[in-house]
Amino acid sequence: MLSNSGWNRLKFLRTNVMCHGQWKLAYHFHDTEIDEELAPQEWYRLAYAKLVKLSYLLKNVEHIDGKLISVDDNSIINDVYIINQMKSFNSLARTLISAPSVQCALKKSLTSAQPQVFSCFSSLNGRQPMTLDSLTKICNFLGISAQQRKSIRLTVCPQVTQHHIWRGALEEILNDLKRELDNIGFNSPAFQMARQVMMSCLKFLKDTASLHESEAPAWMRLAPLKKVEKLETLLKWEEVLEMFVHLSQCMSQEERLLCSIAKIDVMKEGLYHIKDIVIERDISFKEARRQDSLVQKKLTKSLGHSSKCLFTLLLYYLYGTVRDIEVEVCGGVCGGGGKLYLQIGKFLTSDDEKMVRNGVKQLYRALGVFKFVWETASMDGTVNLQGHIWSVGANERTLTYRGNKFFVHNIIL
Structure with a gap:
């Protein structure tokens, strides 16, 4: 268990700072700004402990297209406290997958599965959330011309x-x-x-x-x-x-x-x-x-x-649905030489099979919209679709759903 001082040290502010002409994410940690790429291992340990605590608190809650749903009875959760805790969970998870150990494990799992694939989630832009709510936003993401x-x-x-x-x-x-x-x-x-x-x-x-x-x-x-x-x-x-x-x-x-x-x-x-x-x-x-x-x-x-x-x-x-699709990390289009991979990701609070299945279906819908726009625009090359799911303590595995690959990753330091 962390002491009170340990939890207090985890309280930080995220800001955008200009560095060498580019905007970067920084943290106010002990009254000191720390570049995300240079965040100390101690910060990752404290953040991971907080993430584990939130995973336990939210273990029966899933985030689907703008709504929090109870896994037990499929009811919609409107509790402001739970909503804020879920935002904190996603924010911490988004940053923790940038940890060197997590990135190394991700690269290893992808390389063993498909040698030609490399991760899109190592950059800050690749770990940003995205709400699919207009064709323009999707076309900007895919680099489609006017x-x-x-x-x-x-x-x-x-x-x-x-x-x-x-x-x-x-x-x-x-x-x-x-x-x-x-x-x-x-x-x-x-x-x-x-x-x-x-x-x-x-x-x-x-x-x-x-x-x-x-x-x-x-x-x-x-x-x-x-x-x-x-x-x-x-x-x-x-x-x-x-x-x-x-x-x-x-x-x-x-x-x-x-x-x-x-x-x-x-x-x-x-x-x-x-x-x-x-x-x-x-x-x-x-x-x-x-x-x-x-x-x-x-x-x-x-x-x-x-x-x-x-x-x-x-x-x-x-x-047959009207809800905008929300993706926790937008990944991007990676690869080259005619082999393109579109990767997006989602965070789950537990490795429950029902939650994984729902997460896969949500990512499948998002990937389907990207593919529909890509093919309608007659873009060069075939884009291979991949979805990634992260959860604390997850059993790492690869799933296939309607011809697309989905990777389940464990968040661990």
């Missing part, structure tokens, strides 16, 4: 703005918010209003679902109950926009729902562009198809390359 980005957008937009993708993404966002509200179980006036608006919006989307979306052929479907001559009098997407605006206002001050409310705000961008398009279902099949086509055309024209709304639609198109 011309190729234009090609990506022209290819992706028509696919992800199809009517059933658009509607499905909206409903998934609302259902995510519903699960969070149910998890919190708090009945303040703002929560009650938000729940009422959310349920009204879900009902509205269900009631206005186009009949032509069913699997039955067109000639078997019932004719609309009424004939409407003027489209100006029909329900439009503006109704959904108003509900989203109201929902965002109700929950704007609730920190426990920041991720879900952020997605509500993101989708308002698309809703603004299509607010004048009819959403009514009691119209002819031909007219309904035309209105759905207008949704696709309007979104394709209006959503830019950096649009988070466009990226949300892409996530739903690829995986």
Whole structure:
């Protein structure tokens, strides 16, 4: 056990300092700035002891796409103390994998597995966290040119703005918010209003679902109950926009729902562009198809390359999820001579099989987005995808999931 003075010595501030024209991470340790690359072994020992303590405290908690989840019952954790402890855990782990002993073990394990691979995590940039929330951020990471980005957008937009993708993404966002509200179980006036608006919006989307979306052929479907001559009098997407605006206002001050409310705000961008398009279902099949086509055309024209709304639609198109994917260490593209390896990483609080499996799935989704953008841009060479998972006391091994390799590493000094 460390003494109180030992724990006090672990308290430090991380700052960016200019050194030889470059920004570097430094620590205030005993009132002295220490370059990360020159951090003393004593600091690593103290940091490792703190990491072990946090691993024990958080052993049943996993961090998945912006939310803390309890492994025991899959409930969402909103406790501020636990959230802050998880941030500390990730920060310490991110720094500890730069320790010479950890880097040496990592290099040895990778060399024995695949001699042509070398680690991307030795540099400070390779150990930074990354949230996948826009095509622009991914293209910057992969070094894709402006011309190729234009090609990506022209290819992706028509696919992800199809009517059933658009509607499905909206409903998934609302259902995510519903699960969070149910998890919190708090009945303040703002929560009650938000729940009422959310349920009204879900009902509205269900009631206005186009009949032509069913699997039955067109000639078997019932004719609309009424004939409407003027489209100006029909329900439009503006109704959904108003509900989203109201929902965002109700929950704007609730920190426990920041991720879900952020997605509500993101989708308002698309809703603004299509607010004048009819959403009514009691119209002819031909007219309904035309209105759905207008949704696709309007979104394709209006959503830019950096649009988070466009990226949300892409996530739903690829995986049926709308949550932005968070990666603890972004690694990078390494290699040469036509052999390229994209490596990203994640930290786990324990080596529990369920947590490892969930971590692998999360990394797989992130790698899949990178690969999709890489191939859509027609980049030279084939990029091999690798995910890395670190945990204190982990049983080091190599896993294969859907054709991709995932390495489990032990954090030990």
